[in-house]
Structure formats: structure tokens, C-alpha cells
Amino acid sequence: MEAIVFERELVRAGKDAYAPDGRRMLDTLLETIPDPTLTHGPMALIPAAQLYVKDVPDLPHPRGADLLQILWCPTPNVEGESGWVFDGHIEIRWRRAEEVTHPRSVPPVPEYAVDPGKVAIPSVVSPERVVEYPPVWALSEDLRQRIGAWDEAQGNFLYRDECSVARGTKVGGWPVSTRAGAHGHRIPMCECGRRLEALVTFATCEWEPATGTRWVPIEDRNAAGAPVPTANRMPTDLQFSGGRSLQIFYCPASWDHSYKRMVF
Ligand SMILES: [Zn+2]
Structure with a gap:
């Protein structure tokens, strides 16, 4: 570390x-x-995100809780082996802020990190509300064809890249597609039968120059609205495999149901 x-x-x-x-x-x-292979015993989890409902009013939360803390073990397993498993490498903790009376000024640091890409640069969040539209695969066949024709006429993927699913670290939003063999795209489901909702997404990059600038954060634009240097695209230095993002889902039927995750 x-x-x-x-x-x-x-x-x-x-x-x-x-x-x-x-x-x-x-x-x-x-x-x-010391050689990490010599280290034994429990490892400290590191804080990945801390969000207050007062700062992020759109944050879905259990009744009575107003503080979300996400911690993980800095290993590649944060991404999950199958894309669906939610094992002990990530912890989701809901709290009442008023009950946190003696917070640590410095979080415990694990002796080593297997995956540097899971160690974030300490950052302050500046929430910005954006509007997403459904991913193409979730649209009706008729709408999908009309949007396809619209994109083809313009020679780009304007709807997919700049209208539907926002890139970057975010709360809520649409579940991003997953390919499940012959079944194609699908929205992740809970064991109880309900569709899961996206809770938090951690992104490698906040936006991609190749796919337009719609998702560039306000503070990363110059006075004319153009993006400032692209180094700002990775403000946390979090890196997921292939420059992708980690999306964590919850079940709207009950906060007691399992969380799931997906890397896209
Ligand atoms: Zn459920």
C-alpha cells in the first residue's frame, strides 16, 4: 500500500x-x-465510497439510514468471478450518521494490496444530476429500429453513447446490459423474482473522448463547455479490468436480499 x-x-x-x-x-x-506471501491473518478493508443521503438525495436507502459506506479488499476479486457472485470482498454498510460519534481520523491500512487498481485516490464527490434513457436493448423493437435508423443517418451511435447510459461513477441509473448466452441482454434479477436496481457504479473513466463529451463533469469543462485535459477522466485512479466499470445492484423488495454486482 x-x-x-x-x-x-x-x-x-x-x-x-x-x-x-x-x-x-x-x-x-x-x-x-515484507514479502506479501509472508502475511497471514485478517486484512483491513479499505473505504471505497462514503455517501450521505443529505448530499445525494437520489441515493436509495433503507428506512432510517442516511449514510452508505462501501468497503472492499483490494484484490481483483472485487469484480467477482462470475459477474454475479457477491462474496466477502465487498461490504455494504448502512448507518445513521448521528450514531457515528467517534469516527477514525485515519482508516486502517491493509499491509498490502494485491490489485493497485482497487486502491482509490482519496477524493471528494461533487454530485451532479444527469438524465439517462434506457439502453438500446431495453427498448421496444419499434423504438430500437427507429433509433437505429436515426443513428445510421448521422453515422454515429449518438443514442447509445450520449443519451442512454451515463458513463462515470454514479448513484442509480439504468442497469447496464449483460450478455447471457442465447438470452442476450437482460436486467439482473433477485432470487425473489424482482428486477434489481443499480445502487452505485464505480468507473475506471468518467467519460470517453471517442464517444462524445456529454458525460464530462461540469467541473471538468472549460468556460466554453469543452473538456479540460483528459487526465481528469480518471480522478480516483480506480481501474477495473479492461477499463470497465463495477455496478452494484440492490433488490427494491427488501434491503435484506442479497446485493449483486456486474462488471461492464
Ligand atoms: Zn429480492
């Missing part, structure tokens, strides 16, 4: 962590770190 934070600080300071000087500093630091 110490080496990951140090490398991030080098990059943020504009220094190349892999240039001779940076590499030497990193190697020196790594020599002082």
Missing part, C-alpha cells in the same frame, strides 16, 4: 515513477516492505 501511494504521489507531482530517479526511489521503498 505504501508503495502504491508513493507511486501515485510521484505521478501527481508530475514525475515519472518509471524514470530512473522514480524507479530508484520506488525500488528502495519496496526493499523495506
Whole structure:
């Protein structure tokens, strides 16, 4: 963890962590770190997100709770092995903020992180409300064909890329498609039979230059509305396989039902 934070600080300071000087500093630091294979016993979970309902009024939440905390173990397993399993690598905790009277000023740090991409740069969230429209696969056949013709006439995928599902880390929104063999796209379901709803999505990138600029956050636009340098596309430095996103789902029938996750 110490080496990951140090490398991030080098990059943020504009220094190349892999240039001779940076590499030497990193190697020196790594020599002082014990071999992770020698570490045994429980690992501390690291905070992935903390959201207050007062800051994010659209955050779905159990009655009486007003604070969501998501913690995970910084391993690739955060993404789940099958895309559907929700094992102990992620913890969802709902709290009443008034009952958190002695918060830690510094969270516990695990001795090592198997996957640096699951260690976020500490960030402050600036919520921005956006409107999404259903993904193409969730539309009626008639509407799908009309939108397809519209996109084809313009020579792009305007609906898919800039109208339907917002990119970036977000609360709520549409479930993103998953391909399930011969069944094609489908909305994830709970064991109880209800359709699951998206709770929180963690994104590798906030937006993609190749697919338009509609989802560029307000604070990342210049006065003319054009995006500022693309380095801001990855403000948390979270990385999921293939530059994808992790979407966590809940069951609207009961908060006691299992959460599920999907990487898309
Ligand atoms: Zn359910």
C-alpha cells in the first residue's frame, strides 16, 4: 500500500515513477516492505465510497439510514468471478450518521494490496444530476429500429453513447446490459423474482473522448463547455479490468436480499 501511494504521489507531482530517479526511489521503498506471501491473518478493508443521503438525495436507502459506506479488499476479486457472485470482498454498510460519534481520523491500512487498481485516490464527490434513457436493448423493437435508423443517418451511435447510459461513477441509473448466452441482454434479477436496481457504479473513466463529451463533469469543462485535459477522466485512479466499470445492484423488495454486482 505504501508503495502504491508513493507511486501515485510521484505521478501527481508530475514525475515519472518509471524514470530512473522514480524507479530508484520506488525500488528502495519496496526493499523495506515484507514479502506479501509472508502475511497471514485478517486484512483491513479499505473505504471505497462514503455517501450521505443529505448530499445525494437520489441515493436509495433503507428506512432510517442516511449514510452508505462501501468497503472492499483490494484484490481483483472485487469484480467477482462470475459477474454475479457477491462474496466477502465487498461490504455494504448502512448507518445513521448521528450514531457515528467517534469516527477514525485515519482508516486502517491493509499491509498490502494485491490489485493497485482497487486502491482509490482519496477524493471528494461533487454530485451532479444527469438524465439517462434506457439502453438500446431495453427498448421496444419499434423504438430500437427507429433509433437505429436515426443513428445510421448521422453515422454515429449518438443514442447509445450520449443519451442512454451515463458513463462515470454514479448513484442509480439504468442497469447496464449483460450478455447471457442465447438470452442476450437482460436486467439482473433477485432470487425473489424482482428486477434489481443499480445502487452505485464505480468507473475506471468518467467519460470517453471517442464517444462524445456529454458525460464530462461540469467541473471538468472549460468556460466554453469543452473538456479540460483528459487526465481528469480518471480522478480516483480506480481501474477495473479492461477499463470497465463495477455496478452494484440492490433488490427494491427488501434491503435484506442479497446485493449483486456486474462488471461492464
Ligand atoms: Zn429480492
